[in-house]
Structures are given as C-alpha cells and as structure tokens.
Amino acid sequence: MSLDTLDTNVQALREKADSLSKRYQTTVREIDNDPNLSAAGKAAEREEFRIDIRSQLSALRTQEEQLIEQGISERMVRIESRSGASSTDIIAFRDAQDRADRIEKQADALPAIDRALRQKDTSLAHAIFRRGLEANWRQVTDRFTQDHPDLSDAVSELRTLVSRKENTFERTATYAWLVR
Numbered sequence: 470m471s472l473d474t475l476d477t478n479v480q481a482l483r484e485k486a487d488s489l490s491k492r493y494q495t496t497v498r499e500i501d502n503d504p505n506l507s508a509a510g511k512a513a514e515r516e517e518f519r520i521d522i523r524s525q526l527s528a529l530r531t532q533e534e535q536l537i538e539q540g541i542s543e544r545m546v547r548i549e550s551r552s553g554a555s556s557t558d559i560i561a562f563r564d565a566q567d568r569a570d571r572i573e574k575q576a577d578a579l580p581a582i583d584r585a586l587r588q589k590d591t592s593l594a595h596a597i598f599r600r601g602l603e604a605n606w607r608q609v610t611d612r613f614t615q616d617h618p619d620l621s622d623a624v625s626e627l628r629t630l631v632s633r634k635e636n637t638f639e640r641t642a643t644y645a646w647l648v649r
C-alpha cells in the first residue's frame with residue numbers, strides 16, 4: 470500500500486473517531502436533558518453509551534495501528550527481499566544477522582557496513598543495515614542507501630511509518646479522550 474493510500478485510510482479512521490466524539494457529546498446532552506430519566510437513570514445511560522463509544526474508538530485505534538504495522542512490514546519485506554532467497558543465502562544472512570545483532574554502537578557499525586559494501590558481502594551489508602534501521606542509526610542506513618539508491622524511497626517511507634508508530638500522543642488524543 471502506498472504511503473498516500475495509508476495516509477488517506479488513517480485520516481478516514483480519525484474522521485470516524487471525531488464523528489464518534491461529537492455524537493457522544495450530543496447524546497450525553499440529550500440524556501442530561503431528558504426529563505423522563507431520573508439522575509440514576511441518566512448516569513446509567515451515559516455510562517452505557519460511554520462504554521459503547523469507548524469500544525468503537527478502541528477498535529478504530531487498533532485499525533490505525535494495524536495499518537501502520539502493515540506499512541512497516543511491507544517496506545521491510547521490500548528491503549529485505551534483496552538479500553537473496555537460496556538456502557545458502559538464507560544461512561549466510563542468518564549468520565550475518567547474528568554478527569550484526571552484536572553491534573551495539575553506530576560507531577562500530579559504520580566501518581563494518583563500509584567493509585561489507587566494499588567486499589560485496591550482501592548478507593552482512595543487509596544485516597548491518599537492518600540493525601541500523603532497528604537502532605535508528607541514520608548514518609548506517611544512509612551509507613547503505615548510497616550504495617542501493619533503489620531502496621531510498623522504501624527506507625524513507627519506513628522511517629516515516631516508524632515515526633508515526635512511535636507518535637502515540639496524536640493517536641491518544643484522537644482515540645482515547647474518553648478513557649477513565
């Protein structure tokens with residue numbers, strides 16, 4: 470799914486959440502102004518409606534999170550599919566992943582990825598690149614995309630999606646205003 474399509478889908482979910490919020494406020498006013506309900510009846514009606522709206526908002530938030538996760542997964546598959554598909558490639562990539570996972574600092578990853586790119590060690594270069602993505606080591610991922618410019622768009626979109634995934638404030642403000 471393109472980033473534009475994902476944005477459109479997320480915006481549609483947020484518009485639904487806004488509509489639910491407005492509906493909640495209107496319905497609560499109607500309940501409060503209903504002369505046929507006692508104070509206890511009004512409280513019970515409000516609580517029942519609040520629980521229903523809260524459930525719907527939670528479902529919308531989950532859908533947004535799933536869209537973002539799906540976008541991240543699609544880009545990771547596009548990026549990682551370049552590391553080879555034969556059984557030898559897979560074994561080499563697993564070994565390279567183990568080595569890359571032991572790298573703890575960007576300063577250690579930079580010479581390692583340079584060496585892997587220079588020596589055309591595709592498995593190790595991809596594994597260090599993946600480690601750089603996970604650790605948010607921009608210099609490492611930039612070095613890799615300099616050598617693989619065809620992946621620049623996927624990496625840029627991946628960074629955008631990871632940032633959105635981590636931006637829980639806006640998501641919370643959109644979906645969780647009723648949580649008590």
